[in-house]
Amino acid sequence: DVKVTQSSRYLVKRTGEKVFLECVQDMDHENMFWYRQDPGLGLRLIYFSYDVKMKEKGDIPEGYSVSREKKERFSLILESASTNQTSMYLCASRRSGGRGTEAFFGQGTRLTVV
Amino acid sequence: AQRVTQPEKLLSVFKGAPVELKCNYSYSGSPELFWYVQYSRQRLQLLLRHISRESIKGFTADLNKGETSFHLKKPFAQEEDSAMYYCALLNTGGFKTIFGAGTRLFVKA
Numbered sequence: 001d002v003k004v005t006q007s008s009r010y011l012v013k014r015t016g017e018k019v020f021l022e023c024v025q026d027m028d029h030e031n032m033f034w035y036r037q038d039p040g041l042g043l044r045l046i047y048f049s050y051d052v053k054m055k056e057k058g059d060i061p062e063g064y065s066v067s068r069e070k071k072e073r074f075s076l077i078l079e080s081a082s083t084n085q086t087s088m089y090l091c092a093s094r095r096s097g098g099r100g101t102e103a104f105f106g107q108g109t110r111l112t113v114v
Numbered sequence: 115a116q117r118v119t120q121p122e123k124l125l126s127v128f129k130g131a132p133v134e135l136k137c138n139y140s141y142s143g144s145p146e147l148f149w150y151v152q153y154s155r156q157r158l159q160l161l162l163r164h165i166s167r168e169s170i171k172g173f174t175a176d177l178n179k180g181e182t183s184f185h186l187k188k189p190f191a192q193e194e195d196s197a198m199y200y201c202a203l204l205n206t207g208g209f210k211t212i213f214g215a216g217t218r219l220f221v222k223a
Contacts, residue, residue, distance in 0.1 A: 031209060033211070035213075042120075042200060042214050042216045043158075044213075045210060056209070058210070094211070099165050100146060100165040100166060101204075102160040102163065103150075104159075105158040105159065108157065
């Protein structure tokens with residue numbers, strides 16, 4: 001069974017803290033993604049990576065950074081957490097090439113910034 | 115601009131009634147379209163993809179390039195179909211999946 005695993009289901013952090021969200025996939029996928037999921041807004045892409053040490057900004061990268069030192073791991077970093085970053089964060093991975101390749105998602109991390 | 119629009123935030127139907135979840139897209143090129151579903155307390159997962167022309171759990175979706183639509187349909191809704199449904203588009207180059215805002219389907223007994 002393919003797996004994308006996010007390190008935490010729930011996190012509560014204080015404003016100004018540096019926050020790390022970790023994601024690991026065991027499918028040897030080249031592509032990994034971080035989305036945030038908000039009611040009425042759907043999934044919005046924060047950052048994605050198509051290879052080790054490669055990263056691209058998504059639609060809402062402000063306030064976030066990412067790291068991909070190993071193929072299986074993709075980390076999302078909130079440099080200085082703010083209350084408007086309270087959200088559900090979803091990690092996903094997908095293999096490159098071919099048509100109809102689906103994205104596989106983690107279980108999500110619900111982050112609350114107080 | 116590449117965009118996916120799901121006009122309904124909430125759709126409520128009775129069990130046994132037909133259901134149609136609307137999806138329209140904006141894309142220059144040959145699109146790859148998907149429907150993803152998220153059941154309560156479960157992770158987001160693929161429901162179906164347009165290139166497979168498949169029926170999954172009784173759901174079908176036809177790509178209409180003229181109307182730039184990819185509506186999801188089921189002739190007889192079941193209570194277990196209650197979930198959040200997202201229409202998604204895979205962009206040129208195949209890197210980014212762009213999601214709509216989602217439609218919450220509620221099937222009443």
